[in-house]
Amino acid sequence: MARRPLPRILSTGSAQIARGRELARTAADSATDVLHPLISITRGLRRLAAAGRRKWADTPKDRRGPLLFLVASVVLVVALLPYGPLLAVISVMAAAAWHGREQRTPPAPEGPDESQAERLNSLYEALVPYFSLAGDPSPLYAHGGEWQKAFPEYAFDESGRVTQLVIRYPAYFTDGEIDSRTRIEQLLHAKCGRGREYHFAWDEEGNRLTVTVLPPLPTDVAAQRFVTAPGETVLGITDPTQVRRTLPLTYGEEQRDVPPVVWRTGVRSTEPHLLIMGQPGSGTSSLLRSIALQALHHGDVVIVEGGTGEYACFTGRKGVLAVECGLTGALASLEWAATETERRLIAANRARQAGHPPPEDTRRPLWLLLDRPSAFAPLAAADGRKDPQSLLQVPLRHGRAANVTVVVADQFDHADALSDAVRQHTRARVVLGPATADQLAGVLGALPATTPAVDVPPGRGYARLGAGPVHRLQVPSTPDPYDDETGEADREAVLALLPPRTTPLEAETIDPAHTDPVEAEPLDTDRFQTQPDDIEPTDAEPTAVNPTDAKPLDMKKAPVEEEEPETEPLPTKAVAAEAP
Ligand SMILES: Nc1ncnc2c1ncn2[C@@H]1O[C@H](COP(=O)(O)OP(=O)(O)OP(=O)(O)O)[C@@H](O)[C@H]1O
Numbered sequence: 001m002a003r004r005p006l007p008r009i010l011s012t013g014s015a016q017i018a019r020g021r022e023l024a025r026t027a028a029d030s031a032t033d034v035l036h037p038l039i040s041i042t043r044g045l046r047r048l049a050a051a052g053r054r055k056w057a058d059t060p061k062d063r064r065g066p067l068l069f070l071v072a073s074v075v076l077v078v079a080l081l082p083y084g085p086l087l088a089v090i091s092v093m094a095a096a097a098w099h100g101r102e103q104r105t106p107p108a109p110e111g112p113d114e115s116q117a118e119r120l121n122s123l124y125e126a127l128v129p130y131f132s133l134a135g136d137p138s139p140l141y142a143h144g145g146e147w148q149k150a151f152p153e154y155a156f157d158e159s160g161r162v163t164q165l166v167i168r169y170p171a172y173f174t175d176g177e178i179d180s181r182t183r184i185e186q187l188l189h190a191k192c193g194r195g196r197e198y199h200f201a202w203d204e205e206g207n208r209l210t211v212t213v214l215p216p217l218p219t220d221v222a223a224q225r226f227v228t229a230p231g232e233t234v235l236g237i238t239d240p241t242q243v244r245r246t247l248p249l250t251y252g253e254e255q256r257d258v259p260p261v262v263w264r265t266g267v268r269s270t271e272p273h274l275l276i277m278g279q280p281g282s283g284t285s286s287l288l289r290s291i292a293l294q295a296l297h298h299g300d301v302v303i304v305e306g307g308t309g310e311y312a313c314f315t316g317r318k319g320v321l322a323v324e325c326g327l328t329g330a331l332a333s334l335e336w337a338a339t340e341t342e343r344r345l346i347a348a349n350r351a352r353q354a355g356h357p358p359p360e361d362t363r364r365p366l367w368l369l370l371d372r373p374s375a376f377a378p379l380a381a382a383d384g385r386k387d388p389q390s391l392l393q394v395p396l397r398h399g400r401a402a403n404v405t406v407v408v409a410d411q412f413d414h415a416d417a418l419s420d421a422v423r424q425h426t427r428a429r430v431v432l433g434p435a436t437a438d439q440l441a442g443v444l445g446a447l448p449a450t451t452p453a454v455d456v457p458p459g460r461g462y463a464r465l466g467a468g469p470v471h472r473l474q475v476p477s478t479p480d481p482y483d484d485e486t487g488e489a490d491r492e493a494v495l496a497l498l499p500p501r502t503t504p505l506e507a508e509t510i511d512p513a514h515t516d517p518v519e520a521e522p523l524d525t526d527r528f529q530t531q532p533d534d535i536e537p538t539d540a541e542p543t544a545v546n547p548t549d550a551k552p553l554d555m556k557k558a559p560v561e562e563e564e565p566e567t568e569p570l571p572t573k574a575v576a577a578e579a580p
Pocket residue numbers: 219278279280281282283284285286287307308310458459460474475476477478479480
């Protein structure tokens with residue numbers, strides 16, 4: 001079929017439009033050149049007017065009158081002077097032209113300067129033995145080779161140190177092997193400058209490694225009410241690299257949005273229990289306190305501590321069912337918790353079978369927080385009693401369905417004393433403080449993609465939820481408000497988050513015998529409304545429990561409300577700390 005010619009307007013129109021555009025552009029350029037002084041003066045006048053407005057707004061109200069008077073006097077004097085108005089206009093125009101001139105910043109030099117190029121070259125040379133293979137016909141890495149091909153992207157800070165680097169490597173490099181990766185990461189850490197934390201992102205498909213210098217996580221995050229949904233607990237803050245969500249946090253006067261590590265608990269959680277490990281003084285107790293403060297917002301808490309008595313501030317508070325420091329108290333509380341877990345399961349099961357929703361008293365979250373439970377193991381063995389950890393089996397196994405969450409904090413040195421159930425069922429993990437690669441891999445099940453900080457502040461570490469990525473973590477500072485060394489701001493922040501007391505202050509006491517597990521007095525298990533005979537052996541499966549034996553417990557009757565008679569008042573510093 002013969003082609004018909006395009007209509008004239010279509011074939012010649014585009015050429016005309018292009019010519020028209022060119023003409024318009026030339027005219028605009030010429031006009032800009034001619035009008036340039038006028039444009040500068042107008043811009044300057046705008047800037048002067050804005051500066052005047054700012055000055056006026058900054059002037060306190062009581063000084064505005066005198067200022068107005070001064071300006072009016074100057075205008076009057078100038079108007080009365082011979083040639084005054086003309087000189088004034090000329091001065092204003094000159095000032096406007098000066099302020100309206102374009103301030104062009106010199107363009108940044110392209111490519112690295114000499115010292116930066118030298119750094120990149122030495123980095124390249126250091127990588128040659130790792131990324132080259134004899135017999136490679138066109139090696140990417142070779143002594144005396146070109147670093148430009150190996151490092152397609154790079155960035156430096158003002159001091160000339162690398163802040164970001166993309167490294168290409170040959171496909172035969174074994175980037176799937178942890179040892180090979182670790183060797184490269186260690187080398188880069190040393191060559192790019194120690195004393196900073198680096199993030200390594202291995203792109204195995206693209207054969208690229210991206211090295212990024214991470215800014216230190218802020219250490220000034222105070223305890224505060226976090227904006228979270230029920231069932232969410234903030235473990236701390238992290239980097240924005242792996243977490244999309246942000247949380248508004250208050251830092252003194254200002255508010256910042258930061259990426260948090262949020263742990264979800266409850267029926268739908270895939271990591272219903274948490275294990276926290278660290279060196280002494282690394283902040284594990286602070287994290288437990290932070291979790292307790294958040295848990296008390298929606299649930300009840302039982303605290304068992306084999307450590308140094310840093311939970312006295314929780315005693316007698318609404319929702320705190322027990323704060324136990326002695327072996328007997330710990331056993332009683334955990335036996336109750338195991339029975340309560342069974343009771344909840346059975347009640348929920350019955351309700352399900354009857355076609356009803358789960359009863360209200362099975363849905364309120366119950367938290368079992370254990371600080372250094374390993375300390376009880378030798379005491380229990382010496383006394384011929386159960387290790388309290390053995391009572392955690394039921395809450396750990398079936399806690400998810402019963403809304404019971406277990407958090408265990410312990411020290412690396414005592415990791416061997418942790419029971420199998422604790423190891424097996426705590427799928428959310430946190431490591432705080434300095435830790436070796438073996439310790440990190442042992443607890444987290446994977447190594448972090450970041451190098452460790454030189455000085456690890458308390459509360460700094462890593463968190464991993466299930467099989468997810470390892471996050472850097474900084475726990476909000478949640479010190480013991482009754483500790484003399486706690487700063488006033490931190491003390492007030494923690495006290496403000498504590499729930500109200502359920503016992504009058506003067507009735508609240510700390511039993512000195514409780515602070516030492518060795519000398520712990522036997523506690524009255526009646527406090528939990530459960531007779532020892534009623535308690536089933538807790539390592540039995542709930543399905544094996546005779547439903548009639550598991551008696552419902554009255555959760556409203558908190559154990560702390562029934563104080564033992566021979567007790568001493570709270571230390572005066574503690575009382576003084578809470579006095580308004
Ligand atoms: N997140 C944090 N931010 C700032 N300081 C913290 C943080 N966590 C802990 N600290 C400080 O570090 C010190 C030790 O904290 P903590 O008692 O929680 O550690 P720990 O691991 O429980 O050690 P220990 O078992 O020896 O008491 C305390 O003085 C505390 O104020």
